[in-house]
Amino acid sequence: MTPEERATSIDKYRRRAAGYNRSAQHTMALRRRVIDLLQLCPGEVVLDVGAGTGLSYEWLLQAVRPVVGSGTGRVLAFEQSPEMFAQAHARAVAHGWRTEGADASLWHVCASAHEVLLPCAPDAILFNYVHDILRSRQALAHLLVQARPGARVAVAGIKFFPWWAGPLNLLPWLKNWPYNTRAGELWRPWDHLQQHCASWTVQSVHAGMGYVAWGRLRDERAASGAASG
Numbered sequence: 276m277t278p279e280e281r282a283t284s285i286d287k288y289r290r291r292a293a294g295y296n297r298s299a300q301h302t303m304a305l306r307r308r309v310i311d312l313l314q315l316c317p318g319e320v321v322l323d324v325g326a327g328t329g330l331s332y333e334w335l336l337q338a339v340r341p342v343v344g345s346g347t348g349r350v351l352a353f354e355q356s357p358e359m360f361a362q363a364h365a366r367a368v369a370h371g372w373r374t375e376g377a378d379a380s381l382w383h384v385c386a387s388a389h390e391v392l393l394p395c396a397p398d399a400i401l402f403n404y405v406h407d408i409l410r411s412r413q414a415l416a417h418l419l420v421q422a423r424p425g426a427r428v429a430v431a432g433i434k435f436f437p438w439w440a441g442p443l444n445l446l447p448w449l450k451n452w453p454y455n456t457r458a459g460e461l462w463r464p465w466d467h468l469q470q471h472c473a474s475w476t477v478q479s480v481h482a483g484m485g486y487v488a489w490g491r492l493r494d495e496r497a498a499s500g501a502a503s504g
């Protein structure tokens with residue numbers, strides 16, 4: 276993502292933040308399903324990529340069940356739009372989730388995917404509707420190297436209909452454009468992430484205009500060890 280794309284994204288969400296939760300209502304069931312695909316267990320660490328207004332926080336916290344003071348069961352999250360992050364933080368405060376301290380059950384920061392430094396390695400990573408991050412090889416490389424080898428990943432997003440749908444594809448493009456700078460890259464929006472994975476499954480949803488995908492990161496260290504050994 277170039278500095279110009281970053282500024283454009285922040286500007287788009289400055290204008291969309293107030294109405295964001297309302298606009299997301301029709302995709303809440305799918306968001307929930309993607310979290311279930313992560314198969315989270317109590318005690319695990321999960322990363323919410325581009326967390327937006329924190330719509331997934333409550334479900335993620337329920338799944339990893341933080342134990343106060345033990346540092347087990349944590350949700351890590353980051354979001355680069357100050358207006359979206361302010362809502363996520365207000366949500367945390369309203370629920371009384373602990374966001375301060377080295378073992379906070381919810382660690383979240385207003386930061387870019389290209390720069391964020393996580394306090395510990397996630398066991399699982401959620402990519403709910405974060406098209407621009409998925410389309411940045413640099414952002415993915417920066418994030419995934421901080422995860423546990425073999426970490427589970429799950430994604431939901433918008434995609435084009437099959438090529439034969441022709442002009443109908445104006446619809447997903449128009450839906451994507453208000454929120455994303457790389458609105459045209461909708462044929463296989465998951466393909467950069469898939470390259471980091473040892474296993475990968477994609478399902479078409481919303482009559483072909485959406486997708487969910489899930490898999491496991493490759494163990495890059497084992498792969499490079501085997502190559503050099």
Ligand SMILES: C[S@@+](CC[C@H](N)C(=O)[O-])C[C@H]1O[C@@H](n2cnc3c(N)ncnc32)[C@H](O)[C@@H]1O
Pocket residue numbers: 276284285288299306324325326327328329330331353354355356359386387388389402403404405406407408414454
């Ligand atoms: C469509 S929203 C999805 C938010 C949330 N994941 C959800 O399910 O509601 C996409 C979010 O990604 C954030 N975003 C886009 N590019 C980013 C980047 N490079 N670093 C961090 N956040 C980014 C946007 O600011 C926006 O809040």
